[in-house]
Amino acid sequence: MEAYANLLIIVILVILSLVIVEALYAYFVKKIKLRTMDMITSLSAGMTNILKNVLGLTVVIFGYKHLFIQFAIAPLDIQWHTYIIAIVALDFATYWHHRLAHRVNIFWNRHVIHHSGEEFNIATGLRQSVSKFVNIAVFFLFPAALLGVPTEVIIMVTPLHLFIQIWYHTTHIGKLGWLEYIIVTPSQHRVHHALNKIYMDKNMSPVFCVWDRLFGTFQEELDEEPCIYGVTRQVNTWNPILINLAHLWLLIKDAWRAKSWLDKLRIWFMPTGWRPADVKEKYPITSADPRNFVKYDTEASSLLKAWSWVQICMLIGMTFHLLYAIAKIGNPDIFIYGVFLFFMVYCFTSLMDRNRNSIWMELVKSIFGLAIIYRMGSWFGLDEIINGGTIFMIIYLIASVFVVGYFVFYEIGKGKLKA
Known part of the structure; x- marks a missing residue:
């Protein structure tokens, strides 16, 4: 490993x-x-x-x-x-x-x-x-x-x-x-x-x-047909964890809603996009039209974009730390670190989606992180690599709650950014 x-x-x-x-x-x-x-x-x-x-x-x-x-x-x-x-x-x-x-x-x-x-x-x-x-x-x-x-x-x-x-x-x-x-x-x-x-x-x-x-699956790129990128069932989120589970969730819902037991079973192995006829009629899904395609976007201030860059840089930095020190961190702590990082991604990409619940997610993330430091006495031995690494993580975990609170209660909550 x-x-x-x-x-x-x-x-x-x-x-x-x-x-x-x-x-x-x-x-x-x-x-x-x-x-x-x-x-x-x-x-x-x-x-x-x-x-x-x-x-x-x-x-x-x-x-x-x-x-x-x-x-x-x-x-x-x-x-x-x-x-x-x-x-x-x-x-x-x-x-x-x-x-x-x-x-x-x-x-x-x-x-x-x-x-x-x-x-x-x-x-x-x-x-x-x-x-x-x-x-x-x-x-x-x-x-x-x-x-x-x-x-x-x-x-x-x-x-x-x-x-x-x-x-x-x-x-x-x-x-x-x-x-x-x-x-x-x-x-x-x-x-x-x-x-x-x-x-x-x-x-x-x-x-x-x-x-x-x-x-028989080759197609040349045509000058008269510019490429429009994405999927026909637009995911409409910046959250990669939700994107990963979106199609699975759709299949689960369609299988549950289908009246026929045969449809409940075969939906999983049918061609991509196939849905039971009764479910398709009762719960239609609009497919994206390449001729009138509108990319998913959310209103974001320069501050929110800057904070999002801070978050992705923190994620990359902590991922490097986990990979570099994986042997020293050891089991089961590497999995605890992994869970924290997955939840971190969910939190900051939810804020990018302008989800008002981001503040509570961020609060849980910070409490989780501080609990890790309390239990281990440091941030997974980060001080051995960077002097004051644990102090930096404590400051980050506390400050992030206030920063996210600003975006949720002021920029989104007061209409500075439309929710």
């Missing part, structure tokens, strides 16, 4: 650097104004996904090693070509796993967060699921196991494979000529994130676009 956490620190630093470079380019060169709340939602979604992964909060039925032992025809020697075979096999597996997420109701829940962003930038690539409670991706690695790709090679290749899927989340790179026939490019992935009818459920390859071309 410690080695994985250290690797994540490096990956996060590289990705955050890319986010900053793209944002600066967009602002100073393209004169595009940054949408603060959308960016912060993407970053917070990325942090919660990292926390989930490092804390091992996904049930794995069985790992790749089991597949390898049971089905490998002849184990391959670890040479340079073994890594190439592994990347191709992993790419093939990811394509089908990705395609399943787009085609089956229950699996769409774990992927909707990635498509929820109504902007398209590097930060959007960080919108990853925390609602993937059971990992079934290993089933799609059967061809790799059959070919005899060693477990240690898959372990080494997987983080790299994920990382190289970040760069193409951008609108600032056009079509790339002959590369369009080999790899997934920004142009192709813009299509994938678009909700235009012609673009829906297209371009699902992760690295090599050959899978889309072979299996």
